[in-house]
Amino acid sequence: MASIQTFALGPLETNCYLYTDEACGFVIDPGGDPQAVVDTLTKDGLRLEAIVNTHLHFDHIHGNAALQNATGAPIYAPSADETLLQTEVGAGGFMGLPEVPPFSFTPLEPGRWQLCGLDCRVLPTPGHTQGSVSLYFPELQAVFVGDLIFARSVGRTDFPGGDTATLAASVREQIFTLPAETVIYPGHGPQTRVGDEAAHNPFFQDGFSI
Structure with a gap:
């Protein structure tokens, strides 16, 4: 049976998502020690097909190298964020937080993709970072958005490559156009739904301009 599990990893408790079916799995944004993820894969005898990063901020990639070493799975990340690895x-090292172990990755570009036999649409959603992407799975009625949008909030735009107007456009054009029942899996905090955020997120209501 297919499932999506959430692990809050690293000092900022970043949501790391593990999708599994009967034989295959993939991980999105391992932001800290991935041992709990590895233990789950080992217990269930599952093969990890991919490690995917929505963007290249330290709190979403810190566990990349360790998870790749443990599973042999390739890492995919947006190439437009590669310059962030020089900051x-x-x-890492930001505000005394741990440095990110080095890793290599295969560029992840917007378009159609397949993960564990699922149709995946890699959506360009810049704004939090220049290269941020969201991963939409129609069959799962799920979209993984990194730090683009949260339950009743949005991602910050004051880091290198961030832009408020661009983030707002990404949400309106790429996320709010998805079916209303689509579950939003954010990089931090609880899940929400597209319809709920379109109707109630204060940053996108009349009288408030993001």
Whole structure:
């Protein structure tokens, strides 16, 4: 049976998502020690097909190297964010937080993709970072958005590559156009739904301009 499990990893408790079916799995944004993820894969005898990053901030990639070493799975990440790895918000060390172990990755570009036999649409959703992407799975009625939008909030735009107007456009054009029942899996905090955020997120209501 297919499932999506959430692990809050790292000092910022970043949501790391593990999708599994009967034989295959993939991980989105392992932001800290991935041992709990590895234990789950081992217990269930599952093969990890991919490690995917929605963007290259340290709190979403810190566990990349360890998870790849443990599973042999390839890492995919947006190439437009690669320059962030030369900064503290990408490489770590920011505000005394741990540095990110080095890793290599395959560029992840917007378009159609397949993960564990699922149709995946890689949506370009810049704004939090220049290269941020969201991963939409129609069959799962789910979209993984990184730090683009949260339950009743939005991602910050004051780090390198961030832009408020661009983030707002990404949400309106790429996320709010998805079916209303689509579950939003954010990088931090609880899940929400597209319809709920379109109707109630204060940053997108009349009288409030993001």
